[in-house]
Amino acid sequence: MIRKLVLALASVALVLTAAPAQASANTASTVRLRTQQIVRFDQLAGQQAWRGSAMSRVAAAAWYFYDNGTFAFTTTNVRTDLYPLRGRYQVNGDKVTFSANNWVRIGGSSAFTEMIGSIDFGSRPPVMRLNWASGAGYGAVVNDRRFGSTASSHYQVILTVAQF
Numbered sequence: 001m002i003r004k005l006v007l008a009l010a011s012v013a014l015v016l017t018a019a020p021a022q023a024s025a026n027t028a029s030t031v032r033l034r035t036q037q038i039v040r041f042d043q044l045a046g047q048q049a050w051r052g053s054a055m056s057r058v059a060a061a062a063w064y065f066y067d068n069g070t071f072a073f074t075t076t077n078v079r080t081d082l083y084p085l086r087g088r089y090q091v092n093g094d095k096v097t098f099s100a101n102n103w104v105r106i107g108g109s110s111a112f113t114e115m116i117g118s119i120d121f122g123s124r125p126p127v128m129r130l131n132w133a134s135g136a137g138y139g140a141v142v143n144d145r146r147f148g149s150t151a152s153s154h155y156q157v158i159l160t161v162a163q164f
Helices: 002-010 020-026 048-059
Strands: 031-045 062-065 070-074 085-092 095-106 109-120 127-142 145-163
Touching: 031 048, 031 127, 048 145, 070 095, 085 109
Parallel strands: none
Antiparallel strands: 031 062, 031 145, 062 070, 070 085, 085 095, 095 109, 109 127, 127 145
16 A cells, blocks of 8 residues: 555656655655645634634644554644544555544543545645634533533635645
8 A cells, every 4th residue: 555655646747756666666655745825715614703714724634554554643732632633445446545533432422533635646746625614512411400511613625735
């Protein structure tokens, strides 16, 4: 799987500029990508006040693609019980599709996050398109009175990525 990803990267001259022996050694390594530039950032759900923090998280983001078909996404200022977010990816020619989700439950509350996206390595620089959603809710009963609250956010982002 990582070999296909490395070959997709090679087609845009990001890696595999080494001799063939070194190139085959690179196919077993992790492909690491970071945000290069945010092209478009749309907030589809959530409070407007959250937009700036979410955009900063995308700007600081990193994706790690492993040779077993899995990947991890990490960034700054996120819950450590949900992140790094881990999922799976597939390579088809010069396009990579990926998805990941995670959720946790603590007492009467729960939280989730999900990311679905694609990377077009045929573009120069490579272009990533992603949907990133998160949410949390809690509920309690105190003196026979029910309490509860929920919050969610959803962002649709187009960005360019670079290897690091």
